[in-house]
Amino acid sequence: xxxxxxxxxxxxxxxxxxVGGGGLFVxxxxxxxxxxxxxxxxxxxxxxxxxxxxxxxLHLSRRRIFGGAxxxxxxxxxxxxxxxSLISPYIPSSLLxxxxxxxxxxxxxxxxxxxxxxxxxxxxxx
Numbered sequence: 001x002x003x004x005x006x007x008x009x010x011x012x013x014x015x016x017x018x019v020g021g022g023g024l025f026v027x028x029x030x031x032x033x034x035x036x037x038x039x040x041x042x043x044x045x046x047x048x049x050x051x052x053x054x055x056x057x058l059h060l061s062r063r064r065i066f067g068g069a070x071x072x073x074x075x076x077x078x079x080x081x082x083x084x085s086l087i088s089p090y091i092p093s094s095l096l097x098x099x100x101x102x103x104x105x106x107x108x109x110x111x112x113x114x115x116x117x118x119x120x121x122x123x124x125x126x
Contacts, residue, residue, distance in 0.1 A: 003032075004032075004033075007028050007032070008025070008047070011024045011025045011028060011047075011051070012047075012051035015048060015051045015052055015055070023044075023100075023104050023107075025040075025043075025044050025047050025048075026040050026041055026044045027104070029043060029044070030097065036093060037093045037096050037097050037100070038088060038093065038096065041100075
């Protein structure tokens with residue numbers, strides 16, 4: 001129980017910092033609990049809503065959120081969530097886990113490459 005609470009706190013902290021803690025929560029649930037993948041993803045959605053609330057308030061107060069981008073992402077997010085929930089019952093759980101792992105790996109590699117590119121650009125600009 002204490003391990004789960006500590007892991008949840010750490011994932012919420014990372015999520016609030018924009019690290020992508022929601023994906024980490026699904027990985028935690030899949031590896032350390034007996035929760036099925038589809039249930040873990042649903043729990044992740046609820047977890048993300050509550051854990052990111054304070055971060056949203058902070059970013060709003062610092063005026064770091066752009067309305068047009070939020071509306072665009074929300075619309076595509078809604079369409080993707082509905083489509084995903086409709087097709088997920090037809091995808092085997094093992095394939096769903098593998099696809100999720102691929103998505104996490106690709107997004108992590110892209111994030112790292114952008115980070116290195118930004119640091120390299122800063123170094124050259126000095």
